[in-house]
Amino acid sequence: MSVIRFLRGIIKPYIIVFKHAISKPHTIKYPYERLMFSDGYRGRISLRFEKCIGCGLCSRTCPNRAIEMVEIEGEKHSFPQINFGRCSFCCLCVDVCPRGALFSDEVVELSVIKRDDLIYHPYKLSNPQPLESILKDLKKTITVQIEDGRLSYTLLRRREENV
Amino acid sequence: MLIDEILGWIKLNLKDLIQIVLFPGIAFILIFAVAATWFERKYLAHSMLRIGPLHTGRVAGWLQIIADFIKLTGKEVITPRNVNVFLFNLLPVLSVCTSAIAVAFIPFSSDWIIYEGNGISLLLFFAAASLTPYITLMLGWISNNKYSIIGAMRVSYVYISAEIPAFLAAMGVAIMAGSFSLIDIVEAQSRIPFLIPQILGFIVFFIAFLAEVERVPFDIPVAEQEIVAGWRTEYSGINFGVTMMMDYIPLCTWTLLFVTLYLGGYQGPLIFASQTLSNFFWILLKFSLVIVVILLFRSVFPRLRMDQTLRLTWKYLTPAAFLNLIITAIIAYYYPDLFGLIGAS
Numbered sequence: 001m002s003v004i005r006f007l008r009g010i011i012k013p014y015i016i017v018f019k020h021a022i023s024k025p026h027t028i029k030y031p032y033e034r035l036m037f038s039d040g041y042r043g044r045i046s047l048r049f050e051k052c053i054g055c056g057l058c059s060r061t062c063p064n065r066a067i068e069m070v071e072i073e074g075e076k077h078s079f080p081q082i083n084f085g086r087c088s089f090c091c092l093c094v095d096v097c098p099r100g101a102l103f104s105d106e107v108v109e110l111s112v113i114k115r116d117d118l119i120y121h122p123y124k125l126s127n128p129q130p131l132e133s134i135l136k137d138l139k140k141t142i143t144v145q146i147e148d149g150r151l152s153y154t155l156l157r158r159r160e161e162n163v
Numbered sequence: 164m165l166i167d168e169i170l171g172w173i174k175l176n177l178k179d180l181i182q183i184v185l186f187p188g189i190a191f192i193l194i195f196a197v198a199a200t201w202f203e204r205k206y207l208a209h210s211m212l213r214i215g216p217l218h219t220g221r222v223a224g225w226l227q228i229i230a231d232f233i234k235l236t237g238k239e240v241i242t243p244r245n246v247n248v249f250l251f252n253l254l255p256v257l258s259v260c261t262s263a264i265a266v267a268f269i270p271f272s273s274d275w276i277i278y279e280g281n282g283i284s285l286l287l288f289f290a291a292a293s294l295t296p297y298i299t300l301m302l303g304w305i306s307n308n309k310y311s312i313i314g315a316m317r318v319s320y321v322y323i324s325a326e327i328p329a330f331l332a333a334m335g336v337a338i339m340a341g342s343f344s345l346i347d348i349v350e351a352q353s354r355i356p357f358l359i360p361q362i363l364g365f366i367v368f369f370i371a372f373l374a375e376v377e378r379v380p381f382d383i384p385v386a387e388q389e390i391v392a393g394w395r396t397e398y399s400g401i402n403f404g405v406t407m408m409m410d411y412i413p414l415c416t417w418t419l420l421f422v423t424l425y426l427g428g429y430q431g432p433l434i435f436a437s438q439t440l441s442n443f444f445w446i447l448l449k450f451s452l453v454i455v456v457i458l459l460f461r462s463v464f465p466r467l468r469m470d471q472t473l474r475l476t477w478k479y480l481t482p483a484a485f486l487n488l489i490i491t492a493i494i495a496y497y498y499p500d501l502f503g504l505i506g507a508s
């Protein structure tokens with residue numbers, strides 16, 4: 001019996017790994033392909049400029065004090081300015097906003113060279129850079145789906161942005 | 164005058180020259196070393212569900228190995244203090260040469276072999292292949308580094324303990340074929356490869372030759388997690404590249420011997436018009452399949468400890484190889500007709 005168990009211990013892992021070797025890889029070619037996350041994904045925060053009423057709730061609720069209300073010349077009220085260096089992407093600001101002016105999308109490519117560039121002025125917040133212009137080599141986007149408890153990547157075209 | 168003489172000499176020895184320079188000689192071994200490095204990276208990556216080399220070269224990053232080679236040649240060759248500079252730089256090259264010699268005795272077809280060896284090519288193979296660990300031992304010793312010397316000692320331990328069962332198992336094959344000549348051994352397998360009648364020897368030889376070529380699970384001499392890079396720790400630049408090749412050249416020669424002894428070597432049905440070409444096809448096909456099986460071990464099995472390896476080889480493999488040898492000898496002495504049944508002499 002123990003001999004059979006011993007042989008099974010050698011052959012079984014070998015077969016599993018061999019199956020992996022001839023199946024599709026789980027990793028993707030990142031700058032050329034990108035996983036698109038589910039709808040509720042908490043990524044970059046953006047602002048719908050015309051909807052904001054300057055109530056400042058977002059600034060008050062932010063646990064990291066990442067949001068500062070700034071005055072803009074020619075506008076009647078102040079607007080939120082987010083420091084993504086402090087933001088933890090908790091999306092409390094999105095939830096608390098009474099007008100639905102803040103929203104989060106699935107873009108996570110926020111790295112910059114200077115730390116000051118992480119501070120997004122309301123104008124910059126309201127003009128989110130599309131993913132294609134951040135990842136210039138992007139050729140294909142891949143949507144993650146969960147089927148029968150297993151993660152599977154379905155090759156779909158990028159969903160339309162519902163701005 | 165001189166040119167005519169040289170041309171005449173080349174014409175006279177054309178076949179030998181092709182064998183030595185192209186196939187199965189230098190070019191074949193070097194191309195195998197490069198291709199196997201690339202294939203191993205890509206294959207292991209896929210077995211771990213990764214993608215592996217991708218960018219350099221259009222198809223599956225095949226130029227990555229060339230790029231690495233160029234990078235290695237461009238690097239500074241650092242020689243440690245207090246070493247014999249001449250030997251330190253000579254030994255890597257020497258080790259590659261000695262380990263490549265063994266391929267000369269492998270028949271790729273009944274008339275395509277670099278040196279027939281007067282009917283003892285199996286013994287000559289073992290003699291040539293056993294030179295390599297000496298050089299590895301010297302290489303580790305001369306590096307003046309504790310990791311190198313530990314790695315070199317491990318090479319000698321593993322090699323000695325694995326060489327004996329491998330040799331004993333190969334003797335079973337020699338008894339069955341009634342000859343030490345590798346060509347005779349292959350011809351004796353024209354009906355059934357020795358894999359079936361010599362199944363015990365087959366298993367012993369397979370495990371033992373994995374240990375001799377330092378593949379996982381027996382890569383103890385270069386165990387990265389324990390002793391940096393084993394005997395090649397002090398080497399840098401192109402010397403390091405040459406020692407990396409040492410991983411693949413013994414793999415090439417020993418796998419060819421394994422195929423020749425147990426899987427029928429170049430035997431196979433005629434598929435090309437020329438007998439020689441179809442012999443090449445069959446031996447290379449079997450060779451590639453064995454390589455594919457062996458390379459995958461690296462992502463399946465953990466490394467054995469030194470004492471586990473020694474226990475395996477001395478306590479299990481050597482007695483099993485003796486048992487196989489004794490059974491084969493008894494059958495050869497009392498029932499020689501049985502060998503005739505399966506086509507062996």
Ligand code: SF4
Nearest residue numbers: 062087088090091093
């Ligand atoms: S996501 Fe959270 S941390 Fe970031 S700005 Fe909004 S409230 Fe602050």
Ligand code: SF4
Nearest residue numbers: 052053055056058097
């Ligand atoms: S973004 Fe929303 S919560 Fe923040 S100030 Fe504007 S309206 Fe108020």
